[in-house]
Every structure is written in structure tokens, then in C-alpha cells.
Amino acid sequence: MKFNAAILRSSKKPLEVETISFVDKLKPGQVIVKIQTTGICGSQIGEIDAVKGPDPYLPHLLGHEAVGVVIDKGDSDKVLNGDQVILHWIKGSGRNAEPPRYFLGSERINAGQIATFTEYAIVSENRLTKVPNCKPSHLDAWATLGCAYLTAYGTLKRIIGRNRLTEALVLGGGGIGQATVLLLSEIFASTITLIENVNARAEYCKTLGANNIHSLNEQDVLINHFDSAIDTTGTPNVIEYGYNAIKDSGILALIGVTPKGATISIDPMPLHYGRELVGIYGGNAKPDEDIPELVDFFQEVIISKLLHEKFTLNSINSALLEMRSGSLIGRAILNLEN
Secondary structure, three states, rough: OEEEOOOOOOOOOEEEEEEEEOOOOOOEEEEEEEEEEEEOOHHHHHHHOOOOOOOOOOOOEEEOEEEEEEEEOOOOOOOOOEEEEEEEEEOOOOOOOOOOEEEEEEEEEEEEOOOEEEOOEEEEEHEEEEOOOOOOOHHHHHHOOHHHHHHHHHHHHHHHHHHHOEEEEEEOOHHHHHHHHHHHHHHHOOOOEEEEEOOHHHHHHHHHHOOOEEEOOOOOOOOOOOEEEEEEEOOOOHHHHHHHHEEEEEEEEEEOOOOOOOOOOOHHHHHHHEEEEEOHHHOOOHHHHHHHHHHHHHOHHHOOOEEEEEHHHHHHHHHHHHHHHHHOOOOEEEEOOO
16 A cells, blocks of 8 residues: 655654555554544654654654544454544553554655554554544544643643642643643643743643743742642753742652753752652553543533644644744644545
């Protein structure tokens, strides 16, 4: 089968949309999915920019949160042909299948167990969760369940815990920051302070439930005050601010990824008295349990609050440019149905 996909050939360069082929028979646990919509996560920009170090897998496909339809289940007992599924990078139940082989002519194009910036994807069954048929009006929102909301929900629910969410500080109002604010407001009934320097993003987060908005340069944000802080920026001075803002019984959860080699400076003494600093990798989320709960949460009243800007696969580099510039307020969504 042949289909279009966005390929990263060189780090820090635009993606190239090309027609690639999948010619192999499905391996155990591999499933073919028609991608409907996919979110563009900020971590994908980090991957393009090789913030974790040199990329050994070039050229390769990208994308790790989407909603789609199974068109060939292979030998999987987890899904059936025609099932609607949420695609997520966090492992769920089922087999961790061998990565697929894609080709552009004779050139091998690499991919992991999930890649979603593509019209069709061969996905490992443990990166799929079956969901009820999605309303067309819900597709854009569901496209963000597999990373932003799943990571934020797992972090709040399993790592921080409800008892430390009364007074919460959210650092950064981008995609995961927005998800965190909405979940804190609607599920955990938290009092939420947001640190965000882009006024339009700050105002949008206010509609999602943020009670207090500050820029990092303001002096009136309380120190040693919050039960918890969630960093979504990966920016060292923001992380340091968050650490100083929590109580000695508080926790700072680091969702944002700092560039390789970046460092932070903190006073370690409070760590001996109960303060916690924890790195987040997927938020200990459990897709089989958490995604159905999030689907139930994403009803019309919630979805009506969300902002999505739609792009086609061919305009993916325009979406990335808007995200980099900070001009994009809500989430960038690729529509792959046409």
C-alpha cells in the first residue's frame, strides 16, 4: 500500500511530505490504522530539533497522538476491523510489536511502534485503545487524548494525587499546560495559578479554568505557597521558580523536557523535609483505564471550550512555524481524512 507521510530527514529542518510504501505482511501485534486526525505535540518540535541529542534514526516518521479507524487488525485480538481507536505513545495492554518498515523507492524510512503524521500507520497493538464511535465534532479533541491529556491526567491522578491539588501552580500555557488547567478545574476542583508570558494563551487558559494568571517577571506570585506545581515548559529558570513556589510538603512535576545539557540550580535542603521534585514520563498513565475516563469527560460542554487550528498534511510545516512563534493559541490538528 502507498500513502502520504511527513518525513524528518534532517534535524532542525522542515518536514518533507512524500508518498511512501508498506509492502510487508503484518508482523505479530501490528495493526493498520487509517489516521483521521492527529495532534501536533510540542515534544515533536523537540524531536525535530534533537533536544535530547543527535537523532540516530533519520530519516523517520513522527507523531504520537491521534484518532483513527482500524482497517486491518492482523492477528490482534485487541481490536477488530472498523473499530475506532485512540493512538497513544504510552504503552497499554497488548503486544509491543516490531516497528514497521516503510520505503520511499528503495530508501528505508524508519518509524517506531506509532507514527501519526501519515495517512495510514502500522501501529503496535499496545499503542491502541478502542473507543466508541466518535462524533465528527469530537475528532479534533480526541486527537489530543493520546499524549497531552493522557500525560496530564496520569500525572495529576497517580503521581501528584488529589490531596496535593488544592492549590496548584501550572508553569506554561501550551498544549499540555492547557490540558492540565482544564483537568485541574473540571475534575480536581483546584485553585489554579498559571505562569504564562503570552497574553493570548493566558486569557485562553482563563476560560479553561485558571484562577490567577501571572508572567514570570511579576513579583506578586507567592513563594513557598503551592501544594503542587506542574512544569510543562522544560525551561530551567521556570523550573527553578516552580521549585521555590511549592511548600516543603509540595511536589514539582517536570513534564516539559529540558534541552540536553541544560541544568537547574536549586536548594536541596527542602528535599530532606518532604519537598519532591519528580521527572514525568507519561505520568504513569494507564491507557486502558484512563482513555475511557477521558472520553467520558470530553462531552460537548468541555469540547466547546477547546480551541483547535486545523491543518492539512501538506501544510504541516506551517503548523510547526505557528507553534514555534507562539502565535498558535490552542492545539494544532492535522486533518488526514481527505
